[in-house]
Amino acid sequence: MPSPCSDYPPDLSYDQESYLLSNLKDWSIAHGLAVRPAPTFVHASQDPAGVLATTAPVTLFPSLFPRACFEEGLAIQEAYNELYSAIARDEQWLQGIVEELLDIDDFVSKLWQTHLAVKKEGYVQDLSLGLFRSDYMVHTDTSSSQPSSGLKQVEFNTIASSFGGLSSQVAALHRYLLTIDAYPSTATSVIKADALSQSKSASSLAQGLAVAHKAYGTSKSGLPLCVLFVVQDPERNVFDQRHLEYALLEESAVRSFRLPFHETLSDTLLDASRTLIYTPPNSPSTRYEVTTVYFRAGYSPDDYPKEEDWSARLHLERSRAIKCPSILTHLAGCKKVQQVLATPHSPHLRRFLPDATVASRVLATFAPIYPLDQTEAGEEAKKLAADPSTAVRYVLKPQREGGGNNIYRKSIPTFLKDLPKTHWPAYILMEMIEPPPLKNAILRNGEVQKGGVIGELGVYGVCLWKNGTGADEKGEILENWEAGYLLRTKGDQSEEGGVAAGFGAVDSCCLV
Ligand code: ADP
Numbered sequence: 001m002p003s004p005c006s007d008y009p010p011d012l013s014y015d016q017e018s019y020l021l022s023n024l025k026d027w028s029i030a031h032g033l034a035v036r037p038a039p040t041f042v043h044a045s046q047d048p049a050g051v052l053a054t055t056a057p058v059t060l061f062p063s064l065f066p067r068a069c070f071e072e073g074l075a076i077q078e079a080y081n082e083l084y085s086a087i088a089r090d091e092q093w094l095q096g097i098v099e100e101l102l103d104i105d106d107f108v109s110k111l112w113q114t115h116l117a118v119k120k121e122g123y124v125q126d127l128s129l130g131l132f133r134s135d136y137m138v139h140t141d142t143s144s145s146q147p148s149s150g151l152k153q154v155e156f157n158t159i160a161s162s163f164g165g166l167s168s169q170v171a172a173l174h175r176y177l178l179t180i181d182a183y184p185s186t187a188t189s190v191i192k193a194d195a196l197s198q199s200k201s202a203s204s205l206a207q208g209l210a211v212a213h214k215a216y217g218t219s220k221s222g223l224p225l226c227v228l229f230v231v232q233d234p235e236r237n238v239f240d241q242r243h244l245e246y247a248l249l250e251e252s253a254v255r256s257f258r259l260p261f262h263e264t265l266s267d268t269l270l271d272a273s274r275t276l277i278y279t280p281p282n283s284p285s286t287r288y289e290v291t292t293v294y295f296r297a298g299y300s301p302d303d304y305p306k307e308e309d310w311s312a313r314l315h316l317e318r319s320r321a322i323k324c325p326s327i328l329t330h331l332a333g334c335k336k337v338q339q340v341l342a343t344p345h346s347p348h349l350r351r352f353l354p355d356a357t358v359a360s361r362v363l364a365t366f367a368p369i370y371p372l373d374q375t376e377a378g379e380e381a382k383k384l385a386a387d388p389s390t391a392v393r394y395v396l397k398p399q400r401e402g403g404g405n406n407i408y409r410k411s412i413p414t415f416l417k418d419l420p421k422t423h424w425p426a427y428i429l430m431e432m433i434e435p436p437p438l439k440n441a442i443l444r445n446g447e448v449q450k451g452g453v454i455g456e457l458g459v460y461g462v463c464l465w466k467n468g469t470g471a472d473e474k475g476e477i478l479e480n481w482e483a484g485y486l487l488r489t490k491g492d493q494s495e496e497g498g499v500a501a502g503f504g505a506v507d508s509c510c511l512v
């Protein structure tokens with residue numbers, strides 16, 4: 001980071017911090033930059049009606065972020081959308097990857113079986129929607145005499161990419177704090193209005209749902225049309241989702257409903273043509289035809305405690321509604337796919353991104369990732385992972401989403417010792433990205449934590465496509481756009497970065 005910024009953010013006097021915090025807390029609740037309180041923070045008995053909300057974990061200052069990296073991340077999002085849409089449309093290629101996981105990863109296996117069951121009967125919807133988020137950290141390459149910074153991808157999310165709603169709000173919060181002089185002059189020499197980047201994610205992602213809704217066409221049943229948000233219950237991050245719902249209604253006049261995943265079978269049915277019909281529990285006489293199923297649940301095995309939950313997923317997949325994402329798109333988000341794409345000199349990237357210039361820009365964002373299988377690279381990686389002196393440079397990842405699933409650095413060898421060798425290929429080994437040191441202050445559960453932080457940029461993408469009918473006919477992309485950004489910031493002592501998982505905070509970019 002440039003040296004003029006090394007004092008950023010400045011220390012605040014008691015009065016300065018009080019002023020900033022009182023404004024931040026009120027603005028955040030007034031604008032829905034909020035979450036339901038954690039049970040450890042407010043016990044259920046203190047809030048039996050579930051009416052309380054609290055400021056989402058948020059940074060006091062916008063974090064410094066290199067402008068060139070930020071712009072590159074946004075610029076390549078359409079290419080990433082194209083890449084993952086092409087993967088999701090290439091069932092044969094995905095099958096090759098999934099097959100290596102079937103015997104050793106129950107969750108992937110269940111998803112694949114669900115796809116096969118629908119395929120056997122025949123899919124009745126050929127449109128798919130992706131609301132994606134590609135996550136990056138800034139990596140400083142110090143190996144040459146001229147150190148350079150570039151974006152390296154942490155992962156690509158194809159299901160339930162969250163915080164698009166809150167991200168727009170936190171960027172607006174930081175701009176507000178600047179406007180009301182809540183930042184001292186030592187900070188405003190860095191936080192200039194043109195350095196603050198507003199994120200359009202809430203509106204842009206809602207727009208994605210709106211185009212799918214429209215592309216679905218007219219009602220088959222004669223019932224009014226709606227979008228269904230399939231959600232976890234309870235959901236602490238509900239306001240993030242609500243921002244999308246409200247934008248969808250206000251900007252596109254599209255009605256949506258929240259359906260707890262475990263209520264799928266009681267509140268929806270398929271008619272003879274597999275049109276998905278939703279009955280709101282509060283008004284059973286008014287039924288709706290569902291155009292688009294937006295999954296904000298269903299990405300974790302914890303969402304499927306009963307066999308019935310897999311029936312619910314199958315039921316939704318069988319339907320005529322457009323899925324965001326489809327099962328194949330969900331599977332395309334496996335860490336294994338990311339690892340296979342990142343294999344040096346592999347033909348895979350070019351298969352999906354035929355334009356060499358586009359492919360090379362995407363390739364430049366890949367960090368080294370290795371399989372733990374029986375290939376030569378896999379055998380080499382197993383040695384690195386099992387040896388405590390080398391394992392410290394890596395993170396071990398299973399095929400899971402939602403945070404809290406990875407094994408970091410020195411914990412890897414002990415973890416692997418207890419894991420049967422046959423199950424090692426269910427994981428990938430990734431080099432840790434080492435971002436430049438930064439400082440910030442985070443407000444979480446009413447407490448301010450100050451110190452070294454690590455930022456993770458997420459870039460949202462919307463992609464609507466038509467699936468092909470077979471090997472020769474691969475379908476086509478109908479809509480493709482970059483949909484704003486998210487910056488998440490965590491203390492540099494924490495390996496994990498999830499905001500909902502209790503590690504990070506939502507932030508915005510101060511471009512330098
Ligand atoms: P999930 O799908 O569960 O979010 P991620 O791959 O994003 O899994 O990993 C969770 C967190 O772990 C990230 O948000 C990031 O903070 C950290 N992390 C993951 N991979 C790396 C990496 N290669 N280098 C540094 N940190 C990483």
Ligand code: MG
Nearest residue numbers: 155157401402
């Ligand atoms: Mg993820």
Ligand code: MG
Nearest residue numbers: 135154155403
């Ligand atoms: Mg992640």
